[in-house]
Amino acid sequence: MQESINLKSKFELFSDHWAPKVIAQMNDYQFKLVRLQGEFVWHEHTETDETFLVIEGSMTIEFTDRTVDLKEGDMVVVKRGEAHRPFAEHECKVMVIEPMGVINTGSERGPLTAENDVWI
Amino acid sequence: MQESINLKSKFELFSDHWAPKVIAQMNDYQFKLVRLQGEFVWHEHTETDETFLVIEGSMTIEFTDRTVDLKEGDMVVVKRGEAHRPFAEHECKVMVIEPMGVINTGSERGPLTAENDVWI
Numbered sequence: 001m002q003e004s005i006n007l008k009s010k011f012e013l014f015s016d017h018w019a020p021k022v023i024a025q026m027n028d029y030q031f032k033l034v035r036l037q038g039e040f041v042w043h044e045h046t047e048t049d050e051t052f053l054v055i056e057g058s059m060t061i062e063f064t065d066r067t068v069d070l071k072e073g074d075m076v077v078v079k080r081g082e083a084h085r086p087f088a089e090h091e092c093k094v095m096v097i098e099p100m101g102v103i104n105t106g107s108e109r110g111p112l113t114a115e116n117d118v119w120i
Numbered sequence: 121m122q123e124s125i126n127l128k129s130k131f132e133l134f135s136d137h138w139a140p141k142v143i144a145q146m147n148d149y150q151f152k153l154v155r156l157q158g159e160f161v162w163h164e165h166t167e168t169d170e171t172f173l174v175i176e177g178s179m180t181i182e183f184t185d186r187t188v189d190l191k192e193g194d195m196v197v198v199k200r201g202e203a204h205r206p207f208a209e210h211e212c213k214v215m216v217i218e219p220m221g222v223i224n225t226g227s228e229r230g231p232l233t234a235e236n237d238v239w240i
Binding site: 003004005006007008024025026027029031048049050051055068069070073074075076077080098099 | 124125146147168171188190195200
């Protein structure tokens with residue numbers, strides 16, 4: 001039985017950066033909250049598109065040919081296979097929507113690779 | 121090439137109720153904006169879950185065994201096959217996320233059945 005989920009309340013349950021937390025699932029897609037701060041790594045997801053929706057703050061996604069600025073209430077769909085690098089000068093709260101099992105650093109592995117499928 | 125999409129700006133592009141507009145697609149899933157006001161029809165989606173995220177205002181989803189109240193920043197995933205009826209006393213702006221092709225009234229057809237796959 002699904003109940004309502006409040007995004008701001010869920011954000012209060014964690015404070016670490018670049019570590020997505022799952023708050024809901026729709027079929028085989030997951031809704032993940034993540035706090036971003038600083039510069040992420042260049043990566044791509046070879047199997048799927050990925051959606052970013054900014055809940056609070058602002059961020060940038062750098063692509064090889066352009067930069068997309070996102071503020072509260074903005075979203076973007078990063079297409080499958082498209083190399084990108086998220087960046088947030090100040091902490092930014094984001095909802096990421098993508099199929100379950102997607103690793104945050106895509107085909108790259110490193111210190112910023114987060115544990116997958118962590119629910120709050 | 122995907123650019124940023126501002127939800128509030130997109131809502132300014134239409135004013136009709138119960139008529140979802142597609143603003144983005146991720147794989148075979150669509151992000152739809154809809155303005156709700158009044159009472160919708162009881163229906164279910166036999167093939168898929170469906171997500172509601174309230175962008176502005178408040179709404180209620182009535183289920184056969186309970187009622188879920190949603191305000192700005194709240195979301196809920198309605199499970200596949202679960203009969204539900206959305207209601208909004210005052211106009212409420214909502215983002216619906218679901219696979220492309222889903223009809224707003226599910227297995228019911230009537231005056232509130234909206235044209236599908238309308239992009240803004």
